Amino acid sequence: MARGLRSLRRVELDFFPSAPVRLVFADEIAATPEAVYRALADDVAGWPRWFTAVTSARSTRQGAGREIRLKGGTRFVETVLAAEPGVRYVYRVDGTDAPGPRALLEEWRLTPVPGGCRVQWTMAADGPAPLRIAMRLGRRGLARAFAKAVANLERLLARSTTP
Template identity: 60%
Template structure:
């Protein structure tokens, strides 16, 4: 059964009790990466293996996301700054324990014409057991992120 989470603002990225941050580089331009993240939401399952469904809701101001294993999210887009940042807050989920969750993708141009630095921050709150469990997933989340960035890079390279 889906549960409503505590609504948080963008400042939660800095203030969350648990923050997991990962970084990678892609050869694609910030424009292409942003487009894949924010405008081509339905393409996420093609490059982010853990995602089985992603679709815009509420005229593009929200998203519905499903993950492998049956976890579901209803999200609100909190920031959509072209070629710079894409952030979303989870409003409803069937995942146990989580009280608040916000994710942010930061895009920074690499040296001129040489791609994009990506930084993904996963900011969350929940009871102590949830925090401990989430901290234990850091290696798996990092692997999932790096694999997704490689797949996204290959997908964007094939589109050029």
């Protein structure tokens, strides 16, 4: 584990339905699932351009992992568990300096809709009661951050496809 980070439980995809906390956010944008997937999985370093809570992001282990830094300095070391182009991108947090979480798993699911794509972000977490309560209470803030990130991503993708 990277220095200063504590290890989290190594959950797998079956953690989503059993997680003590599961937050789901969704929105539709005018971009193809393939374009959104490329921004999520292929251009990890580009995340700070559209997800403003992310200050730095880099792919590790030839795309099998990621290192993420958020505003305020929180760090995450992650393992990519599922990378299905145009469909979904799932990663598990293996280590963090954030207090509280015992397990974290996130999924970005992409579904074609007329004129674009439905983007769904699911966070599944386990931790002590104060963390679970804080995550539930923080749902509105996370929803706003997600909506802003998806709107930024839509603008970024629109600019990249404009001739």
